[in-house]
Amino acid sequence: MTIKEIADIVGVSATTVSNVIHGKAKEVSPATVEKIQKALEEYQYTPNISARNLASNKSKIIGVIMKSHHEHETNRFIDPFISELLGDIEVCASRMGYYVMVYTSRNIQEIKNYIISWNIDGMVMVGFVAEEIRSVQEVCARPMALIDVYGSCGEENCVSIGLEDRNGMYSLTQYVISCGHRKIAFLADNDTNLDHERRIGFRQAMEEAGLETEPEDFIRIVPAGYYEIANMDEIYHKSFGYTAMMCVSDYYAALVLNGLKDRGRRVPEDISVTGFDDNYLARFVRPALTTVRQDMGQKGKTAVECLCDMMEKPGDKRCRSTVLSTKLVVRDSVRTIGLD
Amino acid sequence: MTIKEIADIVGVSATTVSNVIHGKAKEVSPATVEKIQKALEEYQYTPNISARNLASNKSKIIGVIMKSHHEHETNRFIDPFISELLGDIEVCASRMGYYVMVYTSRNIQEIKNYIISWNIDGMVMVGFVAEEIRSVQEVCARPMALIDVYGSCGEENCVSIGLEDRNGMYSLTQYVISCGHRKIAFLADNDTNLDHERRIGFRQAMEEAGLETEPEDFIRIVPAGYYEIANMDEIYHKSFGYTAMMCVSDYYAALVLNGLKDRGRRVPEDISVTGFDDNYLARFVRPALTTVRQDMGQKGKTAVECLCDMMEKPGDKRCRSTVLSTKLVVRDSVRTIGLD
DNA sequence: ATGAAAGCGCTAACAT
């Protein structure tokens, strides 16, 4: 069923039908509206979105564009962070009348082509660095929501959605210190972007408490597949030099916690472990992780809402930036130790 | 840059450019091909997919259509099963030149409209029952891959991708019995479809071993949010009547295992617990779960491959059905007990 | 080997 067919059946023009469909009923007499609506219903008219997109130069597509990983090549979605975000984006987008297309690639040119080809109305970018974002923006001025990208968003029509990474880790570190810990290590697999920010927060809290942080207190995690840490033995041995190991994410915290327990250390009795994110790993692991909560639902929702704002009022081109707050979540993986 | 513009630049017709783009080069002289390809490259031609779709009556879209849950209303993607599947579908689809759109709804009519509106080339259906699938097929003959739907797929152009659920649980149960267990319970939150199949497998193994299964050996789990079981206390008390509790999924096994441990029972020393699926919960939990592995990657890959087959050779309309095999994975959550 | 022309279904500017 096409608009034309409906028009013929009712005996009006396609324009009138189109107007009724789009609720521009002020231009149409109530009687015609009635007739057309009945026909639409009766013959089960369903719009052809390709045609609509072509004619209107829109797409109603929100692209969730992810940079594919080198390591876990196959599957980024396995990451609870991603899947939770994606789900929230989908729910929110569909509520706003948009459709969600997922696209992952490691090649920026491919991504540009994708955006242009589909004439993506707006996109959520996940896992990119500022430089890459800028490169995409060269060819594409469409609204963008950047998830956890540090240092960018100079362009119009772009909103960066980040987290109080620094502050969150700062609070968590303060908490750990308040539990009597003095020898504390920070564990991550790199020291850029969000990992860097979290580390800064860690250091800041340490310094303010008058605790020295030596370079070796930053312990580098070497990932190996999704379920293992390559240098877990090394981490185990180093653990004897600390009373607490603060990991950059719940994911690593879970791995470290299990790795230590499997090697005979008791958590938190012998050594405390903390995470960051508060995804379900934090709750499924035992002891449940003391961590920092970030509201992924909020992240997805904010992304889509900002996108819709930008898409629907093209005038309003200012570049906003949202930093979501975090919350300390105390569970069972940090021990309170007696002060000397 | 449109085809027309490229054509004008090179001084040929749009048809010729289109032919070159689609590699129908046999019809075009090498010299022209050369010139056109250079222009395509130089001016960075990118096709407009809406236009292409409209003209060709295709879409290159694979829709991943999920029925949204009543319970975890907000977010189906959080389920490791879904996210793993989705990732694999995306990787595979994009390799085959298709794009992935996700769509979730609880309303079948909405889903039908979605399919028609976007002219979806093929779809992966997740979380539906046979009846709903049939309803969709009434209006839409496009290729479909059904994930874990029991009892359907009578239509053409439809492939059902299932798992040896029964057999998998049968083997696992045999294994548990071989470890000396005699009082074994089966836990699930319902008794239909895949859950039912798994239960059948359980019962079969029990019967063959000469062990009686009473109705009360089927313990119903009452879910409560994503991180809890409403009747965990009840399950805890019942656990004293068994030496092993076999759960219908890793997810529930993880919850049960933690619930029991939190209440003071030792796993597996006091009670053994098993899962099904072998997703990462099985590995992150301690003791790591003895479970049945299903290869989600294979499921996603098979779905997309079957879809592509059906989409690309419209003649080949037979309805296939694939049942993927399972594999017993022994970890640490089942204890071997001395035989009397 | 190449091109002209029609048409996919819809929108929107412009009549009437």
Added chain:
DNA sequence: ATGTTAGCGCTTTCAT
């Protein structure tokens, strides 16, 4: 209040 018309960018049939 309603209709006419001209595209949107591409594919495809049919001439040449």
